[in-house]
Amino acid sequence: MRSRRDFIRISGLGAGGLAISASGLGVYKNLASSPPQGSELSVDTTRTPTYCEICFWKCAGWVYKNEEGKIWKVIGNDEDQHSNGRFCPRGTGGPGMYYDEDRLKTPLIRTEERGKQVFREASWEEALDYIAEKIKGIAEEHGPECTALLTHGSGGKYFGNLLKAFGSASIAAPSYAQCRGPREVAYHMTFGEGVGSPERTDIRDTKCLVLIGSHLGENMHNGQVQEMSDAIDKGASIITVDPRYSIAASKSKYWLPIKPATDIALLMAWIHVIINEEWYDKEYVEKYTYGFDQLKAHVQHMTPEWAYGITTLEPDLIRKSAKEMANAAPAVIIHPGRHVVWYGDDTQRSRAMAILNALLGSWGRRGGFYNPEKVSIPSWPHPPYPVPGRTWKDAYPDQYNLAYETLASGICDATIPTLSKACNFKAWIVNGTNLIKTIPDTEKTLQAIQELELMVVIDTMPMAITGWADVVLPECTYLERYDTIRDSTHRKPAIALRMPAAEPMYNTKPAYWMAKELANRLGLGEYFSWNTIEEMLDWQLKQVGSSLEEMQRIGVKTFDRTYDDLYFQKDQDMEFYTNTGKIELYSTALAAEGFDPMPKYTAHEEPPPGFYRLNYGRAPSHTFGRTANNALLKDLMEENTAWINPKVAGEWGIENGQYIWLENQDGIRSSFPIRARVTERIRWDSVYMVHGFGHTNKKLSRAYGKGASDSELITKVHLDPIMGGTAMRGNFVTFKFEPKEEEAAS
Ligand SMILES: Nc1nc2c(c(=O)[nH]1)N[C@H]1C(S)=C(S)[C@@H](COP(=O)(O)OP(=O)(O)OC[C@H]3O[C@@H](n4cnc5c(=O)[nH]c(N)nc54)[C@H](O)[C@@H]3O)O[C@H]1N2
Ligand SMILES: Nc1nc2c(c(=O)[nH]1)N[C@H]1C(S)=C(S)[C@@H](COP(=O)(O)OP(=O)(O)OC[C@H]3O[C@@H](n4cnc5c(=O)[nH]c(N)nc54)[C@H](O)[C@@H]3O)O[C@H]1N2
Ligand code: SF4
Ligand SMILES: [Mo]
DSSP states (O other), X not given: OOOHHHHEEOOOOOTTOEEEEETTTTEEEEEOOOSSOOOGGGEXXXXXXXXXXXXXXXXXXXXXXXXXXXXXXXXXXXXOTTTTTOOOHHHHTTHHHHTOTTSOOSOEEEOSSTTSOOEEEOOHHHHHHHHHHHHHHHHHHHOGGGEEXXXXXXXXXXXXXXXXXXXOOOEEOHHXXXXXXXXXXXXXXXXXXXXTTTTOBOGGGOSEEEEESOOBTTBOOHHHHHHHHHXXXXXXXXXXXXXXXXXXXXXXXXXXXXXXXXXXXXXHHHHHHHHHXXXXXXXXHHHHEEOHXXXXXXXXXXXXXXXXXXXXXXXXXXXXXXXXXXHHTTSEEEOOOSOOOSSSOHHHHHHXXXXXXXXXXXXXXXXXXXXXXXXXXXXXXXXXXXXXXXXXXXXXXXXXXXXXXOOHHHHHHHHSOOTTOSOOOOEEEEESOOHHHHSSOHHHHHHHHHHOSEEXXXXXXXXXXXXXXXXXXXBOOGGGOOOOOBOOOBSSOEEEOXXXXXXXXXXXXOHHHHHXXXXXXXXXXXXXXXXXXXXXXXXXXXXXXXOHHHHHHHSXXXXXXXXXXXXXXXXXXXXXXXXXXXXXXXXXXXXXXXXXXXXXXXOOOOOOTTOEEEEEEOOTTOOTTTTTTOHHHHTTOSSXXXXXXXXXXXXXXXXXXXXXXXXXXTSOBOSSOEEEEEOTTBOXXXXXXXXXXXXXXXXXXXXXXXXXXXXXXXXXXXXXXXXXXXXXXXXXXXXXXXXXXXXXXX
């Protein structure tokens, strides 16, 4: 077994720099101090607290400045459960976002047709007046419900307050229908509760971690990766199911190189073995679950031999890995994954994973899933919100009744007028989400945008989405602003403060300021009745026994748990928030909605001849497309590559390192070439690439044209009938050796 140091070092080293390693990908790099360069001797010892916005793990840290008062580096806060005092490579590179000279610098108003990227600079006064007038007009004509908010990131809370005050409840984040939605629904159906973020997985104390796709180590969610490497050090075994030899696979006792799109067959065969061999937790199943007999009958034909024919995994490997889990139970985790929108039957795949956890008794047990707790921060008092006449859901009267959150793609689709859509949107406020690259089927997203009377985009960088905006509002970076208090769940309830380490550069402003200014212009000032953000935060913090002054000093405050209920107590009687009050192996809610109450395997489309399944994922040093232009992180990885199996590369005559173009089943060719990485680490039937490259906005001087975009190639979307998740892995690519003619000519 490899040591922890071999696995990954997420380090909170002091001055001078940070060693980053993500073994397996060869990302070894010394991130020197952030620009402007500062030496250890010239450190200003004052530090201000923040939490990181480079991804959504929200690690809390400290920002240090150099003696000229310039932001120098960000390191983890030792008190923080998300980071344990150590930032990941991306978080350490955060100052690169602040110093990026390509940032949006002033409000912009579009002067030509959409997509042409011709804007004029405007004052804040003018831009905000313009938006308020437009939105008022749209509300008068179509109702306030026709404005939607699409948001990902901290400032969304303020725009959410604005929108609800205005009379619309259509507020969506792409982290639901494009990410973790199916798993949340599946866990609700099974345990009556979702998984949440950070995930409630007790990886620290697990004896067996089963990763279905989840590529921890490349998926660099900080505390989780640290816990995984600690668990490995303590002897935990890892089982990875992945068609690609991921970093996690390289640390695994069992790697199951599954044929893509067949996971449900494997999961059902595992369930079969665990039930038939009587390896399940009998007491737990008896006491807490509903539907065991139906499940047992349901899986009888789903033998490892049956699954072998589907998954290409040897029956013996299926049995041995099932035994490994059973031996570790209840300290075993079938990891629920996070980006689970794969093939359209994703809620059911997530259900199969949840059922396995239930059979092994890991929910509510040490080394399985813990019961998280949070501090609830009260909202600043405001009048009640008006009740909207309709919402996005009215566009889908008989669908997605089990979706608990709004679907970003649902809003997008409902914006395109068709007879069946009862809530057409006329205005979008888009905050911190690059929808063009984020929602699959870009053509459709653009069609929806063309239907809008107004699209306001709040961003820090000129991205694909800002090019389509009517008004662009430049937000200052997370290092230059106060924000909502982080109150996410964890083993212990805790809060974290973000405050500005420096004045906003250029003519940029924080989201809370923009939302309040817009509220004033829309006659909604009473929903933002605080005078200063400091006044509001101090009031909120005092309600939970802290203060702004205290949080400015300590950054993170951890509280004791209310009850000793991190895990179930022995023989404890439990009631779960499901229809039966039990953990539902047989889902009564799914049955009531007309869906299969227990998961079934159904075959998915195979690649046509000469095509390969398009597979994509994360790189340790980047977050989606938001870091590609970051001067510090670009050095760690400047472009993505297309992983191609040597057998396939040989057939096509593709050399390692050669630039090629990918073209999908619908004839869409990547705008830019991508370098081939010929490697045994990918199955012959798939091609793998990291998401977030191939930027098309020329204003991104470092990222423009570097690598290819998976989003462009994801034109076919399979909707999860249960909750509307947009599955992205049913696309196929082939290889081309020149750009499309029109691009070649230009
Ligand atoms: N560094 C970094 N870390 C991140 C992020 C980031 O941008 N950068 N983003 C964060 C976010 S928001 C999310 S949602 C998570 C996503 O991270 P995960 O939830 O871990 O991602 P997935 O897309 O589920 O998994 C990708 C893996 O699935 C494998 N795979 C592809 N097809 C199949 C299949 O049919 N079966 C199986 N078993 N495996 C398959 C791929 O080879 C790849 O290794 O990462 C988070 N962490
Ligand atoms: N093809 C494809 N599509 C995917 C995925 C994939 O792997 N492949 N992953 C899916 C997943 S798991 C998720 S969670 C979503 C993520 O989807 P998004 O959150 O849309 O991801 P990003 O591309 O990082 O876009 C974030 C935008 O916010 C901006 N931004 C960064 N910081 C700030 C800030 O402080 N304030 C403001 N106002 N803006 C800021 C960035 O410049 C960028 O334009 O994408 C989903 N879509
Ligand atoms: S995991 Fe890394 S990028 Fe994400 S919040 Fe933590 S330090 Fe920032
Ligand atoms: Mo995500």
